[in-house]
Amino acid sequence: EDEDEDEDEDEDEDEVHSSLAFGAHDKADETTTTGRAYAALTTSKPVGRARGAAKGVELFGTVFTHAKAGMENVDVERVKRIIYEATAGTPHYENEQRKERRTTKRIELMKKRARDVTQGEWEVWERLSDERAEAAEATRDVSRRWLVCDMDGFYAACEELANPALKTVPMGVAAGPSSVLTTANYVARKFGVRAAMPGFIAKKLCPDLVFVKPDFKKYIAASRASRTVFAQYDPNFIAGSLDEAYIEVTKYCEEHGTTMERVAEEIRAKVKEVTGGLTCSVGGGYSRRLAKVCSDFNKPNGQYILEPTREATLKFLEELPVRKMYGVGKTLERMLVEFGVKTCGDLLKKRAIFLALFTPKAFEFLLGVALGIGTEYRPSESGEETGRKGVSKSETFTPTSDKKYLDAKLTEMATGVALECQSLNLKARMVAIKLKRHTFDVIQRQTTLAGPTNDVQTIVNSALRLMRNENSIGAAMTLRLVGVRASQFDHEDELPEDQAKIESFLLAPMTIAETQKQTRDEPKWTCLECARAFPESQKEEHLDWHYARKLQSIHDAAHSRARLAASHKGAAKRAKGQQSNLSMFLVKK
Template structure:
């Protein structure tokens, strides 16, 4: 059979770097050290026995339990905006195949056709043993193949015993074991249904429908800088290459070089533990300004191949080479990728690894298969892709972490082929969203994201620091994080309408609070006050969970903005006309005349678009601008399906309430309008600026109460009625 999945790329010996990737969503895995491994593969070399990319490439390492990070991370999904493993809800950039509901690491490995020693070792060290479950740092990293994994894990557990981290891991381990027991009970209960012919036929149809969406026409590249932070520091201080060195702090390491890995030191390990394992370890502080500058140099090179390339942190990028290859009449992407990697070395003296595949998910997998300084090509042929995916461990899928991995192993599911085989029962015991995500991934179906217009979901940043209950320090950190998000929003020409604040206490408990804003914005003057309110709510929640005797000490703060919209889209669709500055809405008919027509026009346009798209067979994701926003209260949205009468009724009530408040309290800077309240309860006039409203868990319901004020019932009025002269 032809060699369709060829690892490629030879490393210049003088430029070989540690291959630890510094992404926050995961730790890159299975990088190849220069000495041959037991499978006979040297770093950057070829293995004839791996011609089709099916052989085992090692077992999955475990996700970081925490990260000392300051860089921005853009949606698929940032370590930490969730509670599961401290990594759930990791938001990388723009990838529908990442989900907040899934564990945020992306580690894993290909499985061989027979039981591999790595898999047996994984079971032995991560299985039912309490220590293995909690402290399962993997040694399957480049430069760590000679490390005694069991000994290192035991040592880490010993050093951690009695700490808040250890106690938190014990709590989570017990909770996960109970969760597994409940899952087994559900499986026993649901097995008869899963084995029924109608249900199996239903799942078979669903798989067939997914298969019909497979797109092999795209050429996607995932490029990952090898051990980015460590490589930068070694480049600038060559003497570090021969010393055990890590980048980070005594609290948490972001990466480690090859010398340090010989002692079991690796990323996502507390620095003080690493120093116990390797007393000679040199810890270099993070230099994010330097990393950002080099990252921009790399991106400038990559834009020559794809102007719309997407970033996933400072060290990762996704490119679609389809258009470039067509414009240059090329059929083989491998020389192109080799060229861009050579240019990166020439410009930065740093190496990069790459994966080439028909979609982003598979490209991500492939980029890890020949690390460091190599590339791996998965040919866009149906049989080749299916065979490759069938051998893939579920842990390898972006968004599957150790908790999900353990749950799946409980059901006898390790590989993608196992998941598809057990899809009937899994569909009954997993949530619909989780099952859909995992099934699509297990089939090797991922997004190319250039073939659709799905928007970026969120941007976030977080920071770890020494545990403190100093409110001034919290506020300083919070202000810094909000400023970073403001800069990122402005540079990407996006606005946000939802803010989330996350905290982690000294006991490693995580809580978060979120709120929908009254308008789309990028300004710190809008974001910071809400962030402070949310911080207070999150601190109160985590304090209650910690026992409530005194305010909890915090060791991490994070901020995420979501519900993003491109500034150009906002202006094009006309919603910018509804984002009236505070004080601009006076409740007069003259102001209404300028805004209601915008509502009418935008709503009519939305209805036309909805009608034009209603014939589409596949449902589409809801666009945040599919709804016009009330120009008075900025709270209630008008969906395309809303009638003109309902819009008029709502706007009329808002204007009258605003006018009443203006007469009753002339100091009100921004009227608070009760538009979502129960028809039996009307909000009292505000006497001061309103606090941000909590988002309701139930759908907003507009009041249908008849308006008995002058002018008759609002139900009989029309939009044109608002265009009467102001003095009428």
């Protein structure tokens, strides 16, 4: 979880570096699809970006500017410019440039390999890609009915429900300007403020932004209420997070003679009722992947149901930007664009190129995206991996050595970790703390618990004990960040994946720690910085979160240096004044 580590955030986004190359050039027949693609590749201009400030602004074009619901009319160029001005010349900006150069080099290498493929070889790749597409088509199952329910601006909406006055002002959920935003309400999003953005950048975008400290007890209570609704339609629904659920309504629709549209309307109405006014948006399709995409189409408080047929799906995907599909991040998107692919329809037409240049695993993923195939079944049915390595929370603040403040902050982080473990029904055997000094030195300590637990007081006491032991070694520490992590979860009593239920959690929501483990839509991607696992749909936002924290650290450090310099300057001026007064006194004497 160390945001100071220099990791390649896009390393596992794709595997294009493992590709096949062939020999000499032959002129292609430009009347065929592959012929036209081949001609485009052999005449393509070298990959490059603008120089100077323009390059810098473009470099951050997809960081914090990837639109969320409520950001449709945001001045993206203004957001880019503010981010660039706030980060230009910093080590992390240079690191982003390095990554950009590496991606450019990778694309140039791929294009060179593509130009080395002969016409005859392209024809072979086209035939093979057709065969793969036909084989994939044979697995298409349009009989399933999936809904994805996504709460609208969940944390912010919970705060607005508790304090209605916040509905009309721009508001972000964070401890303050020195923290990273957990989310922002729809008023703030109109200014370009969004989740995973550093507080100081959010303030520059929206000077009137109000910060509200996160209250996880409030969010977990609302999440529990909404889950009672989801379970009415699918007792084994998949909880992607506190504010998102994957609900298979195939059986429910058959037994009740209803449709996804009607079920979606019912769920939205019931969630609003049981939560006291919170809204959610629902997407529907015959697979989790399609339903997830659709859940973003009519936000907030809306629904979009894709007709569960092959024809409707292919028509829907024809003009859908590839970036809308989870699993396609900014680096992979740029690579696809360099080969003339902007939509899923483009991807399907040019699939032979990617079979030739990408690894089999990457091609299989891209083909599934292009055809709308995959994730029709539950993770346990399709053999997807499950498991989570840890739950952690941390916060950056103005450097302080105030023991009471640091104890309170660590208690807050430990409480949040324990509550999240309870919401996921996880019991940890190990607790670790992370302390960052004002000098940016990082201290990490851990302890093994007496037994697996998610008890709040046990985790809080363990974290406090670790920090107090560290404090007792020497002088009081001046810290700018504290964090707590729970890990080594107990799996001994876990039911087989296909038997794991959420029924007991719903029957006794106040004793969640005693319930069975729920089946979750567990990830295919693990963050290299914090070792936490996430669904692919959350990858971009999570990486932006890490980047935001880096920017916030840089900003805070610069601010501290400026204040220190001003303090030294003032002290020198006062000393000079005192010396002058003494001289005048001696002269008079």
